[in-house]
Amino acid sequence: DAGVTQSPTHLIKTRGQHVTLRCSPISGHKSVSWYQQVLGQGPQFIFQYYEKEERGRGNFPDRFSARQFPNYSSELNVNALLLGDSALYLCASSPHEDRPEQYFGPGTRLTVT
Amino acid sequence: GIQVEQSPPDLILQEGANSTLRCNFSDSVNNLQWFHQNPWGQLINLFYIPSGTKQNGRLSATTVATERYSLLYISSSQTTDSGVYFCAVAKGGNKLVFGAGTILRVKS
Numbered sequence: 032d033a034g035v036t037q038s039p040t041h042l043i044k045t046r047g048q049h050v051t052l053r054c055s056p057i058s059g060h061k062s063v064s065w066y067q068q069v070l071g072q073g074p075q076f077i078f079q080y081y082e083k084e085e086r087g088r089g090n091f092p093d094r095f096s097a098r099q100f101p102n103y104s105s106e107l108n109v110n111a112l113l114l115g116d117s118a119l120y121l122c123a124s125s126p127h128e129d130r131p132e133q134y135f136g137p138g139t140r141l142t143v144t
Numbered sequence: 145g146i147q148v149e150q151s152p153p154d155l156i157l158q159e160g161a162n163s164t165l166r167c168n169f170s171d172s173v174n175n176l177q178w179f180h181q182n183p184w185g186q187l188i189n190l191f192y193i194p195s196g197t198k199q200n201g202r203l204s205a206t207t208v209a210t211e212r213y214s215l216l217y218i219s220s221s222q223t224t225d226s227g228v229y230f231c232a233v234a235k236g237g238n239k240l241v242f243g244a245g246t247i248l249r250v251k252s
Contacts, residue, residue, distance in 0.1 A: 064238050068185075073148075073230055073242030087239045119185050123240075131175040131238050135187040 033058070035124050035136035043142045044112050052107045052139045056124030062086075063105040064133060065097055066121040074121055080105055109141075117143045146171045150231055150243035157221050157250050165216040165246045167231030175234035176207055178216050181245070182227050190216070190229075221250045 036055045044050050056063050062081040066074035079087040080099035094110045103124075109116055119140050123133040147170040157163055169176070178190040191198050191205040193214065198205055202221075207214040218225055228247050232240040 062238055064240070066240070073232070073244055074187075074240075076239045076241070079238045081238075087237055089239070121185075121187065123238075125238055131234055132177065132189075132192040133238060133240060134189060135179070138185045140185070 035122055035134055037120075037122050037136040037139050039139060040137065041140045041142075043144060045144055046112055046114060048112050049108065049110050050112060050141060052109075052120050052122075052141070053104065054107070054122030054124075054136060055104045056122075057134055060124035060126050060134075061103055062125045062127065063099055063103065064123045064125075065105070065107045066123065066135075067091070068119040068121060068138075069115075069117070077107070112143045114143050117141060146173065146233055146235055146241045148231060148233055148241050148243035150229075150246050152246060153244065154247045155249070157248070159221060159223060159250055159252050161221050161250075162217070162219045163221060163248070165218070165229055165231075165248075167214040167216070167233075167243055169212050169214075169231075169233045171212070171235055172209065173233040173235050175232075175238075175240070176214055177232050177240070178205055178214070179230045179232065180225075180227050181230060187230070218248075221248075223250045223252050226250045 064079040065077040068074040076089040078097040179187040195209040228245040232242045
């Protein structure tokens with residue numbers, strides 16, 4: 032079975048631009064979460080979606096938004112990019128809210144210049 | 145929120161040596177996972193272990209939930225074990241809180 036997939040793998044953007052990152056969960060998984068990992072740190076929680084509803088939000092500005100589609104795939108959008116948004120963005124899926132074990136995708140490495 | 149502390153921050157081993165990584169957390173949790181992050185950034189699931197003991201080959205883990213710590217044991221280390229090991233916990237829901245990680249270097 033395919034694992035969590037993310038696209039693109041790498042992305043270079045300029046300050047002020049907008050970016051959309053995509054994630055497809057493991058087949059049968061209904062929950063998707065997004066994390067940001069800056070160099071040298073552990074991942075930080077951004078959002079969780081379950082059955083297309085937002086179930087949790089981390090301490091990130093409103094420039095960050097996300098949504099989940101009927102097929103359970105998800106998009107993370109970041110507006111008005113800042114240099115500090117440069118990071119590895121990780122998507123994780125889990126089968127159900129009551130089965131919290133999460134499986135991570137390979138990530139999208141975003142560089143903002 | 146929950147605090148997660150990992151120790152040691154860095155560890156250098158000779159191939160074949162054993163090691164123990166520790167994870168302390170500040171509150172009761174319903175999810176605890178250990179991950180290995182490879183040089184390309186992929187987080188590889190090692191254990192889902194909110195309590196008890198599990199073993200998988202040369203790796204094993206123990207979580208003592210009542211005392212709020214978890215241990216990851218690596219035996220007979222290999223160079224391919226090098227990388228960053230993360231402990232992550234959650235208290236309800238899927239919001240994982242990660243520790244700062246342990247950087248492991250295994251020398252041949």
